[in-house]
Amino acid sequence: MNMAETKIKEDKVCIVGSGLIGRSFAMLFAASGYQVHLYDIQSSQVTDALSNIRSQLLDLERKGLLRGTLTVDQQHNCIQGATDLGKAIKGAWFVLECVPERLELKTSVYKNIEPFLEPTAILASSASALVPSLLSKDIKNRNRFIVVHPTNPPFYAPAVELIPAPWTDADVLTSTKNLCTEIGQVPVVLNKEIDGFVLNRIQYAIIGECWNIVKDGVMSPEDVDKVMSEGLGRRYAFMGPLETAYLNADGWLSYQERYAGMMDRVSSSFAPFPKIEGPTLQKIHDAFLEKIPIDQLDERRKWRDERLARLSKLKKDMDS
Ligand SMILES: NC(=O)c1ccc[n+]([C@@H]2O[C@H](COP(=O)([O-])OP(=O)(O)OC[C@H]3O[C@@H](n4cnc5c(N)ncnc54)[C@H](O)[C@@H]3O)[C@@H](O)[C@H]2O)c1
The missing domain is CATH 1.10.1040.10 (N-(1-d-carboxylethyl)-l-norvaline Dehydrogenase; domain 2)
Known part of the structure:
Protein backbone atom coordinates (compact mmCIF):
# COMPACT_ATOMS: atom_id res chain seq x y z
CA MET A 1 0.00 0.00 0.00
CA ASN A 2 1.49 3.38 -0.88
CA MET A 3 1.37 6.28 1.52
CA ALA A 4 -1.00 8.37 -0.60
CA GLU A 5 -3.83 9.60 1.59
CA THR A 6 -6.36 6.84 2.30
CA LYS A 7 -9.94 7.98 1.69
CA ILE A 8 -12.89 6.66 3.65
CA LYS A 9 -15.18 5.11 1.05
CA GLU A 10 -18.89 4.43 0.91
CA ASP A 11 -18.39 1.02 -0.72
CA LYS A 12 -19.67 -1.76 1.47
CA VAL A 13 -18.04 -5.16 1.82
CA CYS A 14 -19.35 -7.95 4.00
CA ILE A 15 -17.45 -10.69 5.79
CA VAL A 16 -19.31 -13.78 6.95
CA GLY A 17 -17.40 -15.51 9.75
CA SER A 18 -15.32 -13.41 12.14
CA GLY A 19 -12.68 -15.96 13.17
CA LEU A 20 -8.94 -15.76 12.45
CA ILE A 21 -9.26 -15.10 8.74
CA GLY A 22 -12.46 -13.00 8.77
CA ARG A 23 -11.10 -10.51 11.31
CA SER A 24 -7.77 -10.21 9.53
CA PHE A 25 -9.54 -9.39 6.24
CA ALA A 26 -11.76 -6.90 8.09
CA MET A 27 -8.60 -5.04 9.15
CA LEU A 28 -7.26 -5.07 5.60
CA PHE A 29 -10.46 -3.67 4.10
CA ALA A 30 -10.78 -1.07 6.86
CA ALA A 31 -7.19 0.10 6.40
CA SER A 32 -8.22 0.97 2.82
CA GLY A 33 -11.32 2.82 4.01
CA TYR A 34 -14.01 0.27 3.02
CA GLN A 35 -17.20 0.00 5.06
CA VAL A 36 -16.91 -3.50 6.48
CA HIS A 37 -19.88 -5.40 7.88
CA LEU A 38 -18.58 -8.29 9.95
CA TYR A 39 -21.14 -11.05 10.58
CA ASP A 40 -20.85 -14.25 12.58
CA ILE A 41 -23.40 -16.83 13.66
CA GLN A 42 -22.00 -16.41 17.18
CA SER A 43 -22.42 -12.80 18.25
CA SER A 44 -19.75 -13.24 20.93
CA GLN A 45 -17.24 -13.92 18.13
CA VAL A 46 -18.05 -10.56 16.56
CA THR A 47 -17.65 -8.73 19.89
CA ASP A 48 -14.38 -10.51 20.46
CA ALA A 49 -13.21 -9.74 16.91
CA LEU A 50 -13.95 -6.02 17.30
CA SER A 51 -12.02 -5.71 20.56
CA ASN A 52 -9.17 -7.86 19.22
CA ILE A 53 -8.97 -5.68 16.10
CA ARG A 54 -8.82 -2.52 18.21
CA SER A 55 -5.97 -3.85 20.32
CA GLN A 56 -4.11 -5.04 17.19
CA LEU A 57 -4.54 -1.60 15.61
CA LEU A 58 -3.27 0.15 18.75
CA ASP A 59 -0.32 -2.19 18.86
CA LEU A 60 0.48 -1.52 15.18
CA GLU A 61 0.21 2.22 15.81
CA ARG A 62 2.64 2.01 18.75
CA LYS A 63 5.13 0.23 16.52
CA GLY A 64 4.66 2.61 13.60
CA LEU A 65 3.28 -0.23 11.48
CA LEU A 66 -0.30 0.94 10.91
CA ARG A 67 -1.37 0.56 7.27
CA GLY A 68 -2.48 3.47 5.13
CA THR A 69 -3.07 6.93 6.56
CA LEU A 70 -6.33 6.45 8.50
CA THR A 71 -6.12 6.66 12.29
CA VAL A 72 -6.88 3.74 14.58
CA ASP A 73 -10.33 5.19 15.32
CA GLN A 74 -11.10 5.81 11.67
CA GLN A 75 -10.11 2.24 10.75
CA HIS A 76 -12.03 0.75 13.65
CA ASN A 77 -15.10 2.85 12.81
CA CYS A 78 -15.03 1.41 9.29
CA ILE A 79 -15.89 -2.00 10.78
CA GLN A 80 -19.41 -2.68 12.01
CA GLY A 81 -20.33 -5.86 13.82
CA ALA A 82 -23.47 -7.50 12.40
CA THR A 83 -25.90 -10.01 13.81
CA ASP A 84 -28.46 -9.81 10.99
CA LEU A 85 -27.12 -11.63 7.92
CA GLY A 86 -29.60 -10.04 5.48
CA LYS A 87 -28.75 -6.49 6.54
CA ALA A 88 -25.04 -7.26 6.42
CA ILE A 89 -25.22 -8.61 2.85
CA LYS A 90 -27.62 -6.10 1.31
CA GLY A 91 -25.82 -3.40 -0.66
CA ALA A 92 -22.41 -5.07 -0.38
CA TRP A 93 -20.55 -5.37 -3.68
CA PHE A 94 -18.08 -7.90 -2.27
CA VAL A 95 -19.02 -10.65 0.19
CA LEU A 96 -16.26 -12.80 1.66
CA GLU A 97 -17.24 -16.05 3.35
CA CYS A 98 -14.77 -17.10 6.07
CA VAL A 99 -16.52 -19.98 7.87
CA PRO A 100 -14.82 -23.30 8.73
CA GLU A 101 -13.57 -25.56 5.91
CA ARG A 102 -16.54 -27.94 5.64
CA LEU A 103 -18.24 -28.25 2.27
CA GLU A 104 -21.76 -28.73 3.65
CA LEU A 105 -21.38 -25.80 6.05
CA LYS A 106 -20.09 -23.44 3.37
CA THR A 107 -22.80 -24.42 0.87
CA SER A 108 -25.52 -23.98 3.49
CA VAL A 109 -24.14 -20.52 4.30
CA TYR A 110 -24.38 -19.63 0.57
CA LYS A 111 -28.05 -20.68 0.60
CA ASN A 112 -28.64 -18.21 3.44
CA ILE A 113 -26.64 -15.47 1.74
CA GLU A 114 -28.11 -15.77 -1.78
CA PRO A 115 -31.53 -14.16 -1.20
CA PHE A 116 -29.87 -10.93 -0.04
CA LEU A 117 -27.04 -10.72 -2.59
CA GLU A 118 -27.02 -7.87 -5.09
CA PRO A 119 -27.20 -9.40 -8.60
CA THR A 120 -23.74 -8.16 -9.58
CA ALA A 121 -22.11 -8.69 -6.18
CA ILE A 122 -19.08 -10.95 -5.98
CA LEU A 123 -19.35 -13.88 -3.57
CA ALA A 124 -15.89 -15.01 -2.51
CA SER A 125 -14.72 -17.78 -0.22
CA SER A 126 -11.49 -17.90 1.77
CA ALA A 127 -11.46 -21.72 1.40
CA SER A 128 -8.05 -23.36 1.84
CA ALA A 129 -8.48 -26.35 -0.43
CA LEU A 130 -12.09 -26.85 -1.54
CA VAL A 131 -12.28 -26.12 -5.25
CA PRO A 132 -14.69 -23.39 -6.41
CA SER A 133 -16.65 -25.62 -8.81
CA LEU A 134 -17.58 -27.85 -5.86
CA LEU A 135 -18.37 -24.92 -3.57
CA SER A 136 -20.46 -22.98 -6.07
CA LYS A 137 -22.16 -25.61 -8.23
CA ASP A 138 -25.61 -25.02 -6.70
CA ILE A 139 -25.44 -21.24 -6.40
CA LYS A 140 -27.89 -19.39 -8.66
CA ASN A 141 -25.37 -16.70 -9.68
CA ARG A 142 -22.43 -19.06 -9.64
CA ASN A 143 -20.80 -16.94 -12.35
CA ARG A 144 -20.14 -14.34 -9.59
CA PHE A 145 -18.23 -16.80 -7.37
CA ILE A 146 -14.48 -16.99 -6.73
CA VAL A 147 -12.12 -18.43 -4.11
CA VAL A 148 -9.75 -15.97 -2.45
CA HIS A 149 -7.34 -18.12 -0.45
CA PRO A 150 -5.12 -16.05 1.84
CA THR A 151 -1.89 -16.93 3.55
CA ASN A 152 -2.39 -16.95 7.31
CA PRO A 153 -2.32 -14.33 8.79
CA PRO A 154 -3.53 -12.33 5.75
CA PHE A 155 -2.74 -9.02 7.43
CA TYR A 156 0.95 -9.89 7.62
CA ALA A 157 1.51 -12.36 4.75
CA PRO A 158 0.08 -10.82 1.58
CA ALA A 159 0.08 -13.64 -1.01
CA VAL A 160 -3.50 -14.54 -1.86
CA GLU A 161 -4.51 -17.25 -4.34
CA LEU A 162 -7.40 -16.40 -6.64
CA ILE A 163 -9.21 -19.42 -8.03
CA PRO A 164 -12.14 -18.84 -10.37
CA ALA A 165 -14.55 -21.70 -11.15
CA PRO A 166 -14.83 -22.68 -14.83
CA TRP A 167 -18.04 -20.58 -14.98
CA THR A 168 -16.76 -17.48 -13.16
CA ASP A 169 -17.20 -14.24 -15.16
CA ALA A 170 -13.90 -12.69 -16.29
CA ASP A 171 -14.74 -9.36 -14.61
CA VAL A 172 -15.08 -11.13 -11.23
CA LEU A 173 -11.44 -12.19 -11.42
CA THR A 174 -10.32 -8.74 -12.58
CA SER A 175 -12.26 -6.87 -9.87
CA THR A 176 -11.13 -9.28 -7.15
CA LYS A 177 -7.53 -8.95 -8.29
CA ASN A 178 -7.79 -5.16 -8.22
CA LEU A 179 -9.42 -5.19 -4.79
CA CYS A 180 -6.75 -7.48 -3.35
CA THR A 181 -3.98 -5.29 -4.75
CA GLU A 182 -5.69 -2.17 -3.40
CA ILE A 183 -5.82 -3.57 0.14
CA GLY A 184 -2.12 -4.45 0.00
CA GLN A 185 -2.38 -8.15 -0.86
CA VAL A 186 -0.36 -9.82 -3.59
CA PRO A 187 -2.76 -11.84 -5.75
CA VAL A 188 -1.63 -14.92 -7.68
CA VAL A 189 -4.04 -16.62 -10.08
CA LEU A 190 -4.68 -20.32 -10.67
CA ASN A 191 -5.51 -20.87 -14.34
CA LYS A 192 -7.33 -24.06 -13.43
CA GLU A 193 -8.63 -25.74 -10.32
CA ILE A 194 -6.49 -28.20 -8.41
CA ASP A 195 -7.16 -29.79 -5.03
CA GLY A 196 -5.31 -27.89 -2.28
CA PHE A 197 -4.49 -25.04 -4.68
CA VAL A 198 -0.79 -24.16 -5.00
N1 LIG B 1 -6.53 -20.36 9.69
C1 LIG B 1 -5.79 -20.52 8.60
O1 LIG B 1 -4.56 -20.77 8.66
C2 LIG B 1 -6.40 -20.35 7.25
C3 LIG B 1 -5.59 -19.90 6.17
C4 LIG B 1 -6.20 -19.69 4.92
C5 LIG B 1 -7.55 -19.98 4.75
N2 LIG B 1 -8.29 -20.44 5.80
C6 LIG B 1 -9.69 -20.77 5.57
O2 LIG B 1 -10.50 -19.68 6.01
C7 LIG B 1 -11.77 -20.21 6.46
C8 LIG B 1 -12.01 -19.73 7.89
O3 LIG B 1 -10.98 -20.25 8.71
P1 LIG B 1 -10.61 -19.60 10.14
O4 LIG B 1 -9.25 -20.10 10.45
O5 LIG B 1 -10.89 -18.15 10.15
O6 LIG B 1 -11.68 -20.35 11.06
P2 LIG B 1 -12.19 -19.91 12.52
O7 LIG B 1 -12.67 -21.15 13.15
O8 LIG B 1 -11.14 -19.10 13.21
O9 LIG B 1 -13.42 -18.94 12.22
C9 LIG B 1 -14.61 -19.37 11.63
C10 LIG B 1 -15.73 -18.46 12.08
O10 LIG B 1 -16.91 -18.81 11.35
C11 LIG B 1 -18.02 -18.71 12.25
N3 LIG B 1 -19.13 -19.50 11.72
C12 LIG B 1 -19.35 -20.83 11.82
N4 LIG B 1 -20.50 -21.15 11.19
C13 LIG B 1 -21.02 -20.00 10.69
C14 LIG B 1 -22.17 -19.68 9.95
N5 LIG B 1 -23.05 -20.61 9.62
N6 LIG B 1 -22.38 -18.39 9.61
C15 LIG B 1 -21.51 -17.42 9.96
N7 LIG B 1 -20.39 -17.66 10.68
C16 LIG B 1 -20.14 -18.94 11.03
C17 LIG B 1 -17.47 -19.21 13.57
O11 LIG B 1 -18.28 -18.78 14.66
C18 LIG B 1 -16.08 -18.59 13.58
O12 LIG B 1 -16.09 -17.31 14.17
C19 LIG B 1 -11.68 -21.73 6.30
O13 LIG B 1 -12.21 -22.10 5.05
C20 LIG B 1 -10.19 -21.98 6.32
O14 LIG B 1 -9.81 -23.18 5.67
C21 LIG B 1 -7.75 -20.60 7.05
Missing part, protein backbone atom coordinates in the same frame (compact mmCIF):
# COMPACT_ATOMS: atom_id res chain seq x y z
CA LEU A 199 0.20 -22.82 -1.60
CA ASN A 200 -0.93 -25.87 0.32
CA ARG A 201 0.43 -28.31 -2.26
CA ILE A 202 3.88 -26.75 -1.85
CA GLN A 203 3.47 -26.51 1.93
CA TYR A 204 2.48 -30.18 2.19
CA ALA A 205 5.41 -31.28 0.01
CA ILE A 206 7.72 -29.46 2.47
CA ILE A 207 5.98 -30.83 5.57
CA GLY A 208 6.05 -34.37 4.10
CA GLU A 209 9.82 -34.32 3.58
CA CYS A 210 10.44 -32.70 7.01
CA TRP A 211 8.30 -35.43 8.57
CA ASN A 212 10.18 -38.26 6.84
CA ILE A 213 13.54 -36.77 7.88
CA VAL A 214 12.43 -36.70 11.54
CA LYS A 215 10.86 -40.16 11.24
CA ASP A 216 14.10 -41.62 9.87
CA GLY A 217 16.08 -40.02 12.71
CA VAL A 218 18.15 -37.91 10.32
CA MET A 219 17.53 -34.65 12.18
CA SER A 220 15.66 -33.32 15.20
CA PRO A 221 12.38 -31.42 14.65
CA GLU A 222 14.00 -28.21 15.94
CA ASP A 223 16.91 -28.42 13.50
CA VAL A 224 14.65 -29.31 10.56
CA ASP A 225 12.73 -26.09 11.25
CA LYS A 226 16.00 -24.13 11.38
CA VAL A 227 16.85 -25.37 7.87
CA MET A 228 13.85 -23.33 6.77
CA SER A 229 13.92 -20.34 9.15
CA GLU A 230 17.69 -19.79 9.00
CA GLY A 231 18.34 -21.24 5.54
CA LEU A 232 15.87 -21.71 2.71
CA GLY A 233 13.23 -19.43 4.25
CA ARG A 234 15.63 -16.49 4.46
CA ARG A 235 15.82 -16.46 0.68
CA TYR A 236 12.23 -17.44 0.08
CA ALA A 237 11.01 -14.29 1.83
CA PHE A 238 12.46 -12.37 -1.12
CA MET A 239 12.35 -14.75 -4.06
CA GLY A 240 10.82 -18.13 -4.81
CA PRO A 241 12.64 -21.44 -5.34
CA LEU A 242 12.64 -21.04 -9.13
CA GLU A 243 14.43 -17.69 -9.09
CA THR A 244 16.69 -18.91 -6.27
CA ALA A 245 17.88 -21.77 -8.49
CA TYR A 246 18.28 -19.39 -11.43
CA LEU A 247 20.68 -17.30 -9.34
CA ASN A 248 22.47 -20.33 -7.86
CA ALA A 249 23.93 -21.06 -11.29
CA ASP A 250 24.07 -18.91 -14.40
CA GLY A 251 20.38 -19.24 -15.15
CA TRP A 252 18.18 -22.33 -15.31
CA LEU A 253 19.94 -23.90 -18.31
CA SER A 254 23.22 -23.83 -16.43
CA TYR A 255 21.47 -25.01 -13.23
CA GLN A 256 20.13 -27.96 -15.20
CA GLU A 257 23.61 -28.84 -16.49
CA ARG A 258 25.11 -28.66 -13.01
CA TYR A 259 22.38 -30.05 -10.80
CA ALA A 260 19.67 -31.95 -12.69
CA GLY A 261 21.51 -35.27 -12.22
CA MET A 262 21.84 -34.67 -8.50
CA MET A 263 18.17 -33.66 -8.27
CA ASP A 264 17.19 -36.90 -10.05
CA ARG A 265 19.33 -39.03 -7.76
CA VAL A 266 18.24 -37.38 -4.50
CA SER A 267 14.55 -37.19 -5.36
CA SER A 268 14.50 -40.88 -6.35
CA SER A 269 15.11 -41.61 -2.64
CA PHE A 270 12.10 -39.56 -1.47
CA ALA A 271 9.57 -41.63 0.46
CA PRO A 272 5.86 -41.22 -0.34
CA PHE A 273 3.89 -38.66 1.66
CA PRO A 274 3.75 -39.99 5.25
CA LYS A 275 0.67 -40.72 7.33
CA ILE A 276 0.46 -37.92 9.87
CA GLU A 277 0.15 -40.17 12.93
CA GLY A 278 2.03 -42.46 15.32
CA PRO A 279 5.30 -41.93 17.24
CA THR A 280 6.59 -39.26 14.81
CA LEU A 281 3.46 -37.19 15.47
CA GLN A 282 4.08 -37.39 19.21
CA LYS A 283 7.79 -36.66 18.80
CA ILE A 284 7.20 -33.53 16.75
CA HIS A 285 4.37 -32.35 19.00
CA ASP A 286 6.46 -32.84 22.15
CA ALA A 287 9.45 -31.02 20.66
CA PHE A 288 7.40 -27.87 20.19
CA LEU A 289 5.34 -28.29 23.35
CA GLU A 290 8.53 -27.96 25.34
CA LYS A 291 9.32 -24.67 23.64
CA ILE A 292 5.76 -23.28 23.35
CA PRO A 293 3.23 -24.55 25.91
CA ILE A 294 -0.29 -24.59 24.49
CA ASP A 295 -1.37 -21.74 26.78
CA GLN A 296 1.36 -19.55 25.27
CA LEU A 297 0.30 -19.93 21.62
CA ASP A 298 -1.20 -16.45 21.44
CA GLU A 299 1.99 -14.90 22.74
CA ARG A 300 4.00 -16.78 20.14
CA ARG A 301 1.53 -15.75 17.37
CA LYS A 302 2.09 -12.12 18.38
CA TRP A 303 5.84 -12.69 18.23
CA ARG A 304 5.41 -14.11 14.70
CA ASP A 305 3.08 -11.35 13.53
CA GLU A 306 5.39 -8.60 14.74
CA ARG A 307 8.28 -10.08 12.78
CA LEU A 308 6.11 -10.53 9.70
CA ALA A 309 4.98 -6.91 9.94
CA ARG A 310 8.59 -5.73 10.21
CA LEU A 311 9.57 -7.91 7.27
CA SER A 312 6.77 -6.33 5.19
CA LYS A 313 8.09 -2.90 6.12
CA LEU A 314 11.65 -3.87 5.24
CA LYS A 315 10.52 -5.21 1.85
CA LYS A 316 8.49 -2.08 1.17
CA ASP A 317 11.33 0.24 2.22
CA MET A 318 13.88 -1.62 0.11
CA ASP A 319 11.61 -1.72 -2.94
CA SER A 320 10.63 1.96 -2.80
